[in-house]
Amino acid sequence: MATDKYATIAEDVLRGVGGKDNVRSLAHCATRLRFVLVDPSKADKAAVEATKGVITVVEAGGQFQVVIGNTVSKVYEEAVAQGVDGGGGGGGAGGSGSLLARTIDLVTSIFTPFLWTLAAVGLLKAFLAVAVKISPGFGATSTYAIWFATADAVFQFLPILLAVTAAKRFKANQFTAVAVAGALIYSATIAVIPGPKGVAMTLQAFDAAGGKLTFLGIPVVMVNYLSAVVPTILAVYFQSQVERLVERVTPAVVRNFVTPLVTLAVVVPVSYLAIGPASTWVGDGLASGVDRLWGLAPWAAGGVLGGLWQVFVLFGVHWAFVPIMAQQLATTGHSDLTGALFAPVLAQSAATFAVFLRTRNRDLKGVAGPAAVSAFLAGITEPAIYGVTLRLKRPFVFACVGGAIGGAVAAAGGSAVDGFVVPGAITVTATLGLGNFALQLIGCAVAMAVAFALTLVFGFKDLPVADAKTVTGDEAAKGAGAAPTGTAAEDVVATLQTPVAGRVVPLAEVPDQVFASGAMGQGLAVVPSEGKVYAPVSGTLVSAMPHAFGIRTDNGVEVLVHIGLNTVELQGRGFTPAVTQGQRLNAGDLLAEVDLQVIMDAGYDPITVLIVTDPGGHSAVVPTATGDVARRHAALDLIG
Template sequence: MQYQQVANDVLRGVGGESNVRSVESCATRLRFHLVDRSKADKAAVETIPGVIAVVESGGQFQVVIGNRVKDVYAELQHVARTVADGGHPGPAGFGARMAELITSIFTPLIWVLAGAGLLKALLAVGVKISPSFGGSTTYAILFAAGDAVFQFMPILLAVTAARRFKADQMTSLAIAGALIYTSTIGVMPGPRGTTETLKAFYDGGGHVTFLGVPVVMITYLFAVIPTTVAIYAQSRLEPLLKRVIPDVLRNLGVPLLTLAIVVPVTLLAIGPATNYAGTWLSDGINWLWDLSPIAGGVIVGALYQVTIIFGLHYSFAPIILQQLSTSGASLFFGAFFPPVLAQGGATLAVFLRTRDRQIKAVAGTASISALVAGVTEPAVYGVTLRYKRPFVMACIAGGIGGGIIGASHSGPTALVLPSGLTLGSSVGVGNYGLFLLGSAVAAVLGFVLTLATFKERNLSSPAAAPVTPSTAEEPEPTASGASASVAVAVAVRTKPLEVLAPVSGTVVALADVPDKVFASGAIGEGAGVVPATGEVRAPVGATVITAMPHAYGLRTDDGVEVLVHVGIDTVKLEGRHFRPAVTEGTRVRPGDLLVDFDPQAVRDAGYDPVTVVLVTAKAGYAEVGTKSGDLLTGDAFLTLQP
């Protein structure tokens, strides 16, 4: 790879230096924050020799390079002053900023919301099968376990919003608790010597005022927008208080005044105003949906997976939660099921038709991930979008299924991940039989259309997806200036090579790793480990060729390259919670310490600590096998077969 040429071509492809607000480098990719996204040519960047893929997510234009990203980034610093001087990251445009804001707040909550929603869906199915089960204490306990996260949503939002807005987290929790308090704890005299909540007192005709100003009481259970805006107000108030309160009183005075100001202001203005806005938005969508639910279902079903590509799908969460809190169900959300299942069906068809072993390996697990669990990123990025036609066929199938579900007037009663497992979340709403039919039609049609139109293309060969050779001659430039093919000298392999587990924990299939690029297999084959400890050790004897606090590239003496990447997006931690034990050029033996980190601190910071191990250069080995289950550090993990 000619690093200077790649750097120049990438910079040209993203719109030139003047279009780069800032760019960061992690272990495998360049993360651009662009001034004007329309000036970047994604298709052109993807064709640059040395670029593996381009992913747009969270307001970032991410160019995946692989192990040589450090060298390309170094050249980029030479040719672009903006890169060398740094900048101010962040997506441009109000819409992009709002999408990034909502995503950053809701992403850490998605899995617990999905798990709790699935539990409620299973309980609903159980009551339909056995109505007496709904009156049992067992049902009540399990329902409390599933429903609590929704009822006390402000508590969870306080944590993620405080991180996003850089507010004091403990004070944020106190503010959220005060809002919930108004609907849960009795403080006002009630009938027959009892006490009742402020909300119940207000609903019963009582006059609630603060310093003589009337208060319109709303319920803050399930409140999404009011809580988020309240924490934002806190984040703006705290710096002002810190500037005016003397140091000796600051630790006590800042939270005291923040609570005394933000809570009343929220009850007086923020809560009623944002609740009205949220209700208006939800009612508006319901009104449009009622005008033509079939057309609405077709549009949502056809385009939902497109929003995933642009990282906008989490932006729907506040709307769905608002609909669930006001109506008990979301018909709009019901149309999300067909596009998810259609992608799973299309991916399964590719699995059956393709002869490409690498694509088949990704497609097999990705189809299960989409159909059963509702996680479509591995299917989309690893399979259907790479071939393009299967993605289009799945969108067509999703639109048809969405139209059927729109006609059913059925939708989930909880925020779940749309999947085969969570179809029960819509039991008892509208025409449930028609809901099931729309979901089934989407999955089957996605499968059949893809099976009928599929055309094989070799996507995993070097000609289709450039790879970084471990041992190569210097490439000669072609007449067009691009790098020519590289001659790689590799030995004939006769024995397997074992790559050991770098950390103790539970194995996660690569397709299930929560990173679109890793999961697609574009960088290399391997798997992830959910770490049980914080010591990450060398999986092979090698030389360290890349050393970042969160990621380590290793090269064996015979050219095999292995990437150990600790956590997803942990580059944003800038080394916090990581204590590296090696530097570039260090020789390591299997089991030598690479880095010591704090998995819980990484989780608390809002990041997934799953440790991904990828073989990025096989140097003559044919395939990579993976162990499953629980492993201890040093156990056999990956096996490179001759």
């Protein structure tokens, strides 16, 4: 029986989630323990919520999230000490939930770390395609060749990237995984076997020339491993199983070199003999199935995909299509699926822009404008969906209608892309030369027109207009000591300041259940207009993560500044902390510098939350800031 307070909380929580054997992995952010459970049905949500020290429980994104507060790191350490896997990697090929949920979780964990690199090289290929259309002679220059190699290399050698992330997912040795992927790619890149005329050839070329490939007398069916997705993932999974077996039976004195030696000697030949041919057959079957669907009724397939794509994004199901797109590119050199996705993305931006024009709510207008631009240019629709259209319901439906019509038009014209791109206005050039480019443009235009017109004409239930006037600049400084409306100034014991400049959003409107419900405490949020975050109050920094900071004042008040929603997933990318845990702070001291564009490009909401997690005996926490504010404007008053 645990005696330490945090050990007791950890013990009770672990009992509530079904025991440590039911925990596949555990990670934590600034306030939450994030469990991935083997069997979610074994978790007793009510029991965990009733645990002293637990604020609430949220089940989202395939995770069982236990909200603890600023002391979450201590509870996490105790949970790990009690035998829970604290890697947070979701070890193993499995996961929790349905087969679809496990598949999405697997694909997400493997592709997400380098998804934006793929998007970047896809964008470069799109720019090169435009350049060649404008100046055909440019395609014959060495400058074009170098840039094309830059854009194409990542996709050609995709197995290397997959090996790294798949090894992390399956808890295999990453360097051995790279060696496995390298051995597969080697078959198509390095001359290693004498050909019919004695000239060295690659294994793939030797096979294509009629040579007989065998391993220990067993015939080898050679496939193309460049850009291979499914074979690489399965090979690394097999590697993880072989490694565990070898490590169990190998003496510790020789384990460090025997394990990779035996693993490579087994995994690479088995990949050539069985994994590669079998998985390539499956992958080719999926890609050809999509192609047949497009061949039978491309307009219908494009219409269904275009209409449902943003719904897929909403539930995270869109990740399941990424391997199919990659397999299409590897098999046929183009992706029909992606060709139908520009219309729904641009329709979402058009509906969001219509909201921007029609709404009278300043906060909503402030969110809708940037979200519409982000969706239109870069294809990042999450801010538009979660911050605007889904929030208002009708615009989201109107955007889906426009996406269905536009997707049908684009697919009817045979539109496709020849590289991995994130669909948006900039990357639509990737469809040049594949199908009818004019119909792609018409489909996008129609999708945007339909979504924009329906939203503007039929409208939506607007959010209430804030009564308070906008406060900025010198007015903010003058208002730093003002008492809240209806509260006598003598009742105000202390005032917290806004940590960032931007537009104030009521806590209830933050698109996160835990914050919005007030379960963590009272406060407000700010949609930041700059990337500098400051201490809202003087005190001691009791917790410091790149995206979140907990401060305790001298009289026991505990405050949390949380930058962005789910930004823990960025693992510090885009955040530059200026303080360290245990440091003494004065109100207005710089906490961190944040690259807001990195957060938004990764699909996360940069909204910054300020809450009082422990009022320290004060009777009330009253938000006072509204509208546009400068940093260090009066934000929250502590009463009594």
